[in-house]
Every structure is written in C-alpha cells, then in structure tokens.
Amino acid sequence: MKFADEPGAELQELFFETSAELLQALNEETLKLEKRPGDAEIVRVIRRTVHTLKGDSAACGLRELSELAHRLEDALSLEGASAHAGLAEIAFGAADAFAEMIAAYQGGGKMPATESLRLKIQELTATPGAKKSRRKKAGSESTPRARADWAEHEKLAIQQAQAGGLNIYHVVAKIDPHCTMPIAGRQLIHNAVASVGRVLAARPEANTPAASKQVEFLVASRQPENQIAAKCRIPTIASEISVTLMPGVAASAEKGSPERQPLEEKPAHTSADEIAAENQASMPEMSFAPTQTENILRVEAGRIDSVLNLVGELIIGKSMLQQVLGELSNRYPKEQLRGRFADAIAFQARVLNDLQRSVMKIRMVPVEQLFRRFPRMARDVARQCGRDVELVVTGQDTDLDKGILDAIAEPLTHMVRNAVSHGIESPEERQRLGKPAQGRVRLNAYHQGNQVIVEISDDGRGMDVAKIRLKAIKLGLLQPEEAARLSEAEILDIIFRPGFSTAEQVTEVSGRGVGMDVVQSVLHRLKGTVGVQTQLGQGTTFRLKLPLTLAIIQALLFWVEQRLYAIPLNAVVEIARTTESEVHQVDNYEVLHLRNQVLPVLRLGQPGTASGDGKPQKLFVLVTLVGEKKFGLIVDALEGEGELVIKALDDRTFETDLVSGASILGNGRVVLILNLPAVVEHVASSRPLQTGRTSSGLLLTDTDRTRLALSTAGGHA
Numbered sequence: 001m002k003f004a005d006e007p008g009a010e011l012q013e014l015f016f017e018t019s020a021e022l023l024q025a026l027n028e029e030t031l032k033l034e035k036r037p038g039d040a041e042i043v044r045v046i047r048r049t050v051h052t053l054k055g056d057s058a059a060c061g062l063r064e065l066s067e068l069a070h071r072l073e074d075a076l077s078l079e080g081a082s083a084h085a086g087l088a089e090i091a092f093g094a095a096d097a098f099a100e101m102i103a104a105y106q107g108g109g110k111m112p113a114t115e116s117l118r119l120k121i122q123e124l125t126a127t128p129g130a131k132k133s134r135r136k137k138a139g140s141e142s143t144p145r146a147r148a149d150w151a152e153h154e155k156l157a158i159q160q161a162q163a164g165g166l167n168i169y170h171v172v173a174k175i176d177p178h179c180t181m182p183i184a185g186r187q188l189i190h191n192a193v194a195s196v197g198r199v200l201a202a203r204p205e206a207n208t209p210a211a212s213k214q215v216e217f218l219v220a221s222r223q224p225e226n227q228i229a230a231k232c233r234i235p236t237i238a239s240e241i242s243v244t245l246m247p248g249v250a251a252s253a254e255k256g257s258p259e260r261q262p263l264e265e266k267p268a269h270t271s272a273d274e275i276a277a278e279n280q281a282s283m284p285e286m287s288f289a290p291t292q293t294e295n296i297l298r299v300e301a302g303r304i305d306s307v308l309n310l311v312g313e314l315i316i317g318k319s320m321l322q323q324v325l326g327e328l329s330n331r332y333p334k335e336q337l338r339g340r341f342a343d344a345i346a347f348q349a350r351v352l353n354d355l356q357r358s359v360m361k362i363r364m365v366p367v368e369q370l371f372r373r374f375p376r377m378a379r380d381v382a383r384q385c386g387r388d389v390e391l392v393v394t395g396q397d398t399d400l401d402k403g404i405l406d407a408i409a410e411p412l413t414h415m416v417r418n419a420v421s422h423g424i425e426s427p428e429e430r431q432r433l434g435k436p437a438q439g440r441v442r443l444n445a446y447h448q449g450n451q452v453i454v455e456i457s458d459d460g461r462g463m464d465v466a467k468i469r470l471k472a473i474k475l476g477l478l479q480p481e482e483a484a485r486l487s488e489a490e491i492l493d494i495i496f497r498p499g500f501s502t503a504e505q506v507t508e509v510s511g512r513g514v515g516m517d518v519v520q521s522v523l524h525r526l527k528g529t530v531g532v533q534t535q536l537g538q539g540t541t542f543r544l545k546l547p548l549t550l551a552i553i554q555a556l557l558f559w560v561e562q563r564l565y566a567i568p569l570n571a572v573v574e575i576a577r578t579t580e581s582e583v584h585q586v587d588n589y590e591v592l593h594l595r596n597q598v599l600p601v602l603r604l605g606q607p608g609t610a611s612g613d614g615k616p617q618k619l620f621v622l623v624t625l626v627g628e629k630k631f632g633l634i635v636d637a638l639e640g641e642g643e644l645v646i647k648a649l650d651d652r653t654f655e656t657d658l659v660s661g662a663s664i665l666g667n668g669r670v671v672l673i674l675n676l677p678a679v680v681e682h683v684a685s686s687r688p689l690q691t692g693r694t695s696s697g698l699l700l701t702d703t704d705r706t707r708l709a710l711s712t713a714g715g716h717a
Contacts, residue, residue: 161220197221312645368396395445423460557639
C-alpha cells in the first residue's frame with residue numbers, strides 16, 4: 001500500500017515516524033506488566049498508548065490497524081482486564097501485529113494474519129466478571145461535553161472584543177468518525193469559522209490526537225448563531241455543531257464553562273457516535289490550559305548531512321586560505337596587510353569551529369534510542385532458549401553520531417542474542433554452579449576521549465579457548481601446528497571469522513556461523529574496533545570502540561614511498577625513531593624492542609637501505625592501538641597533523657577495504673585515510689606460516705601496495 005501520490009501523504013509519513021515510538025512504549029510497558037502482573041496503572045498506560053495509536057492510524061485512513069487497536073482498547077477498558085493471566089502475552093502479540101501492519105502499509109505488502117490475536121482479545125472480553133468500566137461517559141448524552149479554561153491573554157481578547165460591540169461565541173464541532181482526513185477536516189472547520197468572525201482561541205492543538213475527534217473555537221462575530229452553525233456544517237466532516245453565546249469572561253469564570261446545546265442534527269451512524277463517546281470518555285476532565293510552544297523540530301537526516309557537507313567544504317576553504325597566508329608570509333614578510341589577513345582568517349576559523357560543533361551536536365543522539373529496543377528482544381530470545389535473563393542497560397545518555405548509531409544496530413543485535421543464547425547457562429546449570437538462576441546481560445556506553453565505548457557483558461559460562469581452538473581446526477580455519485603457536489588473544493579473534501560457530505546444533509537463534517563476522521566487518525567500515533575479554537565460568541565482555549563521528553577527524557599525515565596517507569590521531573599512542581638494524585624478525589613477525597617491550601611492526605613500503613654516508617637510515621615508527629593491541633607502523637616521513645574532512649570513496653572506483661576515505665588538503669592534494677584495523681587484519685591474516693617460505697613479517701605485499709597506489713590515482717582522478 002503506497003501513499004506517495006495520495007493527498008495527506010505527509011501526514012501518513014509523520015505517523016510512520018511517530019508510530020515507532022508508540023510501539024516502543026507499548027513494548028516497554030508490557031515488559032513492566034510481565035514483571036508486575038495485575039498492575040492496573042500499567043494497564044491504563046498501555047490502554048492510553050493503544051488509544052493514541054488507534055486515533056493516529058484512523059486519522060491517516062489506516063482502517064485495519066485502527067480497527068484492531070480499537071478492539072484491544074475495548075478489551076483493556078473492561079473491569080478485571082488487568083487481572084487476566086495472559087494479558088502481557090496479548091499485549092506483546094498486539095505490538096508485533098501492529099509493527100507488521102505498519103511495515104505492510106509502508107512497503108505495500110500483504111497484511112499479516114491477525115485471527116489468533118483477535119481470538120485472544122475476544123477471550124479477554126469473555127472473561128467471567130468482565131464488563132465495561134462504569135465511567136461517566138460524556139458521550140452518553142446527545143453530544144460530548146468539555147470544559148475549556150481560557151488563558152489570560154485570551155480572556156483579555158474576549159473583553160476587548162466585547163467592548164467593541166462584538167458577540168463572543170463558543171463553537172464546538174465534533175469531527176465525523178468516518179472522516180478519512182480529520183486533520184484536514186479540522187482546518188476546513190477552522191477556515192469556515194474564520195470566515196464569519198475573528199478566531200480568538202482554538203483547542204486542542206492541531207498536531208495532537210485529540211484534534212481528530214473534536215475542536216473548539218472562541219469567535220468574535222456580529223453574525224447570529226444559526227448563520228455561524230450553518231457555515232460550519234460541512235458534510236462528511238462535522239457530525240455535530242454547537243454554538244453558544246458567551247455572556248462574559250467574569251460570568252464564565254464563576255459559573256464554569258457554558259453547556260453546549262446541540263443543534264437538531266444527529267450523527268448518521270450509531271457506531272460512530274459510540275466511538276466518539278469513548279474517545280471523549282478517555283479525557284473526561286480535559287482542561288485547555290495554555291499550551292507551550294513545541295521546541296522540537298523533526299528534520300530529515302539527509303538535510304543535516306547536506307549542512308555538514310557544506311561545513312566540510314568550508315573547512316577545506318579555510319585550509320586553502322591558511323596555505324595562501326603561509327606562502328604570502330614567506331614571500332612578503334614585511335607586508336602590513338599580512339597581520340590583518342591573519343586576524344580575519346583566525347576569526348573565520350573560530351566561527352567555523354563553533355559552526356562545526358553545533359552541526360555535529362545536531363547529529364548526535366543518545367544511544368538510548370538504540371538500547372531501548374533490546375529488552376524485548378532479550379526476553380524473546382531467552383524464552384526460545386529456555387533461559388532466565390535480566391538485561392541491565394546503563395549509559396543511555398551517551399551521545400553518538402546518528403549515522404554510526406544506525407550502523408551498529410545490527411552488530412549489537414547479534415551480540416545481545418549471542419550473549420543470551422551462548423553466554424548464559426540454563427537456570428538448572430547455573431544453580432549447580434552456585435550461581436543465581438537468573439543470568440544477567442549488561443549493556444553499557446560511555447565516552448573515552450573522542451571515542452564512544454559500547455560494552456556487552458554477561459555473567460555466563462565464558463569462552464573455552466581450548467574448545468575454540470579445536471573447533472577452528474575441525475572447520476579447517478587453522479592447521480594444528482598453527483593453532484599451537486597462537487596466543488589466547490589470537491584464538492579469541494577466530495570467533496570473528498566467517499562461518500565460525502561453537503554451537504553443536506543449528507537453531508532458530510544460533511549455530512549458523514553468521515553474526516560475529518558481521519560485527520567485525522561493520523566495525524571496520526566505521527573505523528572502529530571490537531575486542532573480547534573472557535574468563536571461563538565467569539562471563540564474557542565485548543568492547544566496541546567507535547569514533548564520535550565519521551565526518552571530520554583529527555588525523556596524522558605521513559609519507560610512504562612518495563605518497564601521502566593519514567590515520568586518525570586518536571589511534572596513535574606515540575611516535576618513535578629507530579633504525580633498520582633495530583628491527584628484528586621473530587617467528588614470521590618483524591618486531592621492535594621498544595622500552596623493554598616487544599612491538600610488532602607493520603610496513604607500508606619496502607625496507608629501506610643505508611644512507612649515502614654509510615650511517616643507518618632513521619625510521620619513523622607510529623605506535624598505534626588497534627583494539628587492545630599495539631602495532632608499530634613504519635613510515636618514511638611525517639607531514640604533521642591536521643583536521644580532515646572525510647569524503648566517501650566510490651565503490652566502483654576503489655576496490656580495497658584498506659582505505660576508508662579520502663580528504664583534500666589546502667594545497668589541493670588528495671590524502672588517503674587508511675582503515676587501520678582492516679590493514680592490520682589483512683596483513684596479519686596473510687603472513688606466511690609454513691616453514692621454508694620467504695618471510696616478510698607484517699609487510700604489505702606488492703599487490704597491496706599496488707591497490708593503494710591505484711587508490712591514490714583514483715583519488716586524484
């Protein structure tokens with residue numbers, strides 16, 4: 001079902017955005033109900049959420065969704081509904097059905113089958129002792145009632161209009177429940193009222209669910225009541241109109257709001273009248289106090305990306321100006337305008353930095369937006385696997401770039417599912433081991449420098465390194481002699497290999513060998529890392545390190561074989577100097593002895609030779625941190641550090657994952673930004689292992705260097 005070309009498509013798109021929040025709230029409240037069954041207050045919150053979903057979907061003409069939500073709301077309104085043993089399961093089923101229906105509306109797919117859910121709702125309504133709540137329904141009379149408390153500035157406007165000889169009318173219009181576009185209908189009624197007088201106030205606000213049911217106006221006019229009512233009587237839009245003359249503000253304040261007497265019109269359908277009465281009953285004492293202006297503005301992420309891209313271009317322009325200023329200072333050191341030029345550039349740089357930070361903050365969102373979807377998922381996986389698991393979430397207020405947050409949704413889903421299905425033992429096994437029957441999985445996020453750390457930990461069985469080693473040999477991922485040489489940390493890295501799984505059998509939850517390789521590939525694409533710590537019998541912790549943003553970074557620039565490269569500055573621990581003679585080869589690795597520590601080194605170019613005067617050639621070694629491991633990156637020369645605007649690379653031009661992006665310097669030169677985790681993994685996995693082969697240590701092959709060279713040429717192109 002597509003809506004792109006229909007009138008009201010914008011309203012429907014807004015509903016699709018807000019419905020995700022409603023469904024999330026429904027899941028969260030149902031989780032609370034499952035822990036506290038019979039809590040009437042939680043049931044009331046669930047009913048209000050379903051009521052809002054019903055009203056919003058009806059306003060968009062989504063009949064199937066609105067009708068199902070209406071049935072569930074009816075069932076939740078029954079006395080004794082909160083005591084029903086299966087109420088939480090019904091609410092979970094409804095949340096899933098609503099989500100599938102919304103997906104079908106969006107994608108034009110087939111509506112899901114809801115017969116089983118309808119039967120459960122029907123069973124709920126048939127529960128012995130279930131009956132309609134005896135609330136005083138405003139709709140039990142011929143028309144709903146409301147009490148309008150007008151703001152002080154509106155009362156002042158009434159007094160001024162009355163002093164000018166105008167009559168003040170309280171106009172109430174009930175929108176026809178069968179109106180497919182109630183928001184547009186409200187606007188039509190507003191236009192009709194405005195054509196006969198001056199609108200002093202309107203309730204409720206147009207963007208609230210209540211606005212699709214009923215609308216009230218204060219109108220200053222010289223027209224009689226019947227003419228105002230006739231003007232507002234719009235077929236298929238307004239089912240009832242009430243126009244009441246207000247005697248005055250003071251009298252109104254003393255006697256309360258005037259009773260609205262309906263005209264002789266009656267609604268065409270009894271069912272519509274009942275629905276309207278129920279909607280009014282859910283707000284029996286609505287008070288129209290002055291509303292605050294909405295300070296939240298929904299903006300499409302693409303628009304923010306466009307602004308951020310323009311800011312990046314301005315930063316490149318700033319670099320160009322600084323380059324020109326440097327050349328001007330060298331050529332005309334005594335030029336008087338040079339100082340003023342420098343001051344202007346410095347001022348521009350400060351404003352540009354503030355602008356950049358402001359735009360980046362707009363893109364930052366709390367990780368709570370992602371974390372809040374996992375409690376329901378962990379609950380479902382635990383039930384499938386026969387586990388008793390509590391998911392503890394902390395650090396929800398940690399901000400992260402929206403693009404990165406969306407990208408890690410799938411990896412985190414895999415990891416939480418694995419923690420529940422692989423990590424946590426069954427309740428019986430945990431009790432035999434002296435653990436609490438209920439396992440615990442923890443999600444945590446926090447800032448560390450200019451990175452965000454996301455941790456997924458559990459108190460389960462931990463990882464058996466010996467078992468992983470044997471499984472890797474069995475799957476053909478390692479040779480026995482190779483497996484014997486690998487350290488514990490290197491064995492744990494095998495779990496990120498494609499096709500690796502320790503599950504003995506394939507289930508709906510796990511055992512297919514997909515998931516952890518997806519985690520690592522996504523993290524590499526985001527220029528992040530993933531590490532694992534485990535203790536057998538105690539639990540496992542996965543630690544994801546992510547950059548705050550992928551748009552602009554502080555980078556260290558260096559030269560290798562007359563080509564300029566860059567890596568993120570936060571990955572560089574220190575810079576050391578050494579000579580070629582101090583680089584040694586140990587077990588197919590090239591290593592450097594640095595301050596009583598053995599540091600594996602990685603070459604991007606060919607080993608150098610001695611200088612012309614016979615002195616050993618000096619090397620620059622960039623000590624980098626990839627995950628929890630340190631590597632030395634041997635480079636020819638350093639260019640310095642700078643702020644780089646990352647430009648995405650075209651996949652059709654660049655076929656290597658060794659480069660994560662490119663940037664343009666102030667002098668117009670293109671610099672490639674290395675994907676350091678991918679470089680280390682690629683070189684480490686391709687190192688020679690068999691005896692007798694020529695050893696190159698951690699050295700990029702000629703093919704790798706050719707790929708980087710072609711990437712450089714492509715960047716210039």
